[in-house]
């Protein structure tokens with residue numbers, strides 16, 4: 572099943588001589604569980620596309636259907652609810668709330684939606700992110716890589732349909748950048764989490780299932796490198812707590828192993 576269907580999407584800014592076609596008639600579908608990289612020169616429309624998928628901005632024309640829901644004509648109130656429940660967005664500059672600690676930043680979307688916090692999941696997620704000793708720290712007491720891990724936690728906490736990441740490693744050193752990419756890959760492989768990642772880095776893009784290249788608001792190339800890791804899961808009963816813990820422990824071990832191997836490299 573396609574979790575995302577975009578058809579004839581257009582976004583223009585300005586008027587007359589100043590008209591800019593930031594996204595120019597883009598059609599695209601993404602099956603559930605795919606890890607997509609979007610690349611292209613600066614100004615080619617990557618962020619504009621991501622903002623529209625994430626419900627941060629409205630299209631000028633065209634349709635965006637996410638999880639069967641056509642969001643293209645939603646007003647700002649409906650978009651706010653959609654953003655909170657269906658997507659997780661990660662930016663280059665973290666966008667954490669400075670007065671909230673690590674744990675509070677991660678649970679923010681749940682708190683805003685008045686949903687009960689799954690404490691067990693929160694604890695395990697924080698461990699997976701390597702932030703266990705940092706739960707009470709404020710963002711300005713963390714390194715850039717740690718802040719970005721908090722942002723990933725916040726994006727994942729609501730079990731979104733799609734994770735959207737706009738150059739999430741653009742401000743980080745190589746080691747932190749590897750950690751962030753590994754976490755996104757882990758989320759993709761273990762939770763079957765659909766990920767759309769904008770990146771300038773060819774090595775990062777090469778790790779995706781699919782690479783889409785943008786130029787002047789249009790898709791100029793769309794290459795499938797491999798099928799998504801596992802088939803879309805059929806809806807099943809919620810896992811038991813023990814199963815969830817076992818799974819998170821497994822993820823933790825993998826992230827640690829990957830971090831160790833990238834440290835060694």
Ligand SMILES: Nc1ncnc2c1ncn2[C@@H]1O[C@H](COP(=O)(O)OP(=O)(O)O)[C@@H](O)[C@H]1O
Pocket residue numbers: 584585591592593611612613614615616617618619620
């Ligand atoms: N809010 C805006 N107002 C006017 N022009 C914009 C705005 N946002 C983006 N643009 C223009 O749209 C084009 C695509 O921008 P963007 O999506 O940010 O590209 P990318 O993320 O690929 O660097 C650029 O020409 C940019 O200047």
Ligand SMILES: [Mg+2]
Pocket residue numbers: 617618619737
């Ligand atoms: Mg951009």
